[in-house]
Amino acid sequence: MPELPEVETLRRQLEKVLPGSQVLGIEVLDRARIGGLENVCDCRVTDIGREVKFLKIALSGGREIVVHLRMTGHLHWLEKGKPLPEKHARLLISFPHGNVCLVDPRRFATVEIRKQKESQERPLDAYQDVIRGRDLHAAAGNRKIPVKNFLLDQKAVAGLGNIYVCEILFRAGINPWKKSCDLTTIEWDRMAKEFRPVLKKAIECRGTSVSDWRDLFGKKGSNQKHLQVYGREGKPCFRCGATIRRKPIGGRSTFFCPACQGVRQGK
DNA sequence: CCCTATGTTCCCAA
DNA sequence: CTTGGGAACATAGG
Numbered sequence: 072m073p074e075l076p077e078v079e080t081l082r083r084q085l086e087k088v089l090p091g092s093q094v095l096g097i098e099v100l101d102r103a104r105i106g107g108l109e110n111v112c113d114c115r116v117t118d119i120g121r122e123v124k125f126l127k128i129a130l131s132g133g134r135e136i137v138v139h140l141r142m143t144g145h146l147h148w149l150e151k152g153k154p155l156p157e158k159h160a161r162l163l164i165s166f167p168h169g170n171v172c173l174v175d176p177r178r179f180a181t182v183e184i185r186k187q188k189e190s191q192e193r194p195l196d197a198y199q200d201v202i203r204g205r206d207l208h209a210a211a212g213n214r215k216i217p218v219k220n221f222l223l224d225q226k227a228v229a230g231l232g233n234i235y236v237c238e239i240l241f242r243a244g245i246n247p248w249k250k251s252c253d254l255t256t257i258e259w260d261r262m263a264k265e266f267r268p269v270l271k272k273a274i275e276c277r278g279t280s281v282s283d284w285r286d287l288f289g290k291k292g293s294n295q296k297h298l299q300v301y302g303r304e305g306k307p308c309f310r311c312g313a314t315i316r317r318k319p320i321g322g323r324s325t326f327f328c329p330a331c332q333g334v335r336q337g338k
Numbered sequence: 339c340c341c342t343a344t345g346t347t348c349c350c351a352a
Numbered sequence: 353c354t355t356g357g358g359a360a361c362a363t364a365g366g
Contacts, residue, residue: 072344103362124345141345143363159363177363179345216356225346232344282343283364286354301344324342 072141072284075124075230076196076273076294081146082121083274084287085171089116089128092166097136101161101178109134109184116166123196123229128164129187136164137183138173142181147172148287176283197230198270204260211251211259218254219247219320222262230270234279234301237326239265241300246333247325259330270298302325 073081077096094114098132099105114130121127124147128136138146147156149170155163162173162182167211173180195202211218222228222236231239240247243262245254276290278284285291295302299309303318303326313330327334 074344077344139345141361142343146349177343177361178364179361181346216357220356222347234344279344284344321356323345 072145072277072282073124073234074232074273075196075233076270076276076286077142077145077278077292078121078126079125079198079274080277080286080292082119082126085126085128088287089119089166089171092116094130095165095167096163096258097184098163098165099161100155100163103178104180105162105182108182111136111184122193123225124325126230128306133187134184135187137185138304139181140175141177141179141181143177144173145285146177146287147174147285147289161208166311171287194226194229195335197228197235197266198274202228202266203255204258204263207263208254208256210233214251217320217324218245218251221251223321223323228266231266233323234281234298235269235273237301238269238299241326241328241332242269244331244333247320247327248334279298289302298309300325300328312334 074192076112089191093110097108107155108142109263111134116128117131118129120129123265124139149172151169155172159174159176161175164171211221219224219236222231239262242265245258245262254309273279273294274296276292277286279294280291281295286317300315303315306315308315308331311330313328317326
């Protein structure tokens, strides 16, 4: 579920409940992919950070809890005394006034406790950083992969996932199958300009609940109301009225307007 | 049984 | 060594 806006939503909400609180314990409820966590009892939460899709709970003493939610992970705040969710609870971090529970049906989420790292080389953040077309053009180089796959790759620009990539490509009027090396700086610029508004809106809406995404307090986001193409197969394009279509690229569903994005028959 | 699912990593072939 | 394509991870729901 979580792309950058969903992770940022959790970061903002955790920021309201955790800073200053003492960690009473961390309990791994599902050992399959989570383990070997250092003991951080009695550390206090000093900050809640985000590094693209990684959520970082900084602790006194210089360590941090780093969570990646992958496909279906989410965090749920349980007021003191509230029982665990019936299903898919994978990790529980307890505090004096309540607990944070990692819930994850598909069990892809990862958790790590480590020393806080110094800032190092990191990819551009699709929301925070000013991204220039010429930088994307340069990063794409001679790559033959469809531009959609280039945007999903977290190495050059990070934070986008399948939903927001479909939305951004539509708004910029770019054919998702176009080879990355064939885009002009102008086209990269046009696309980059959409990153911030699309993600900002989604953050303000506390994420996109097309399926089971819920925020820290169990509430749905509302950005699904603003989607132009994702999940709208068979419906009319809001801009031109043509029928929105869906075709896989690299195994992931790609929603697009064939007219606005210049996609000809099939693919 | 079939297909789909908001992410990432690994393997393999060219 | 690089690139790109596909499978894999594990589970639920239509």
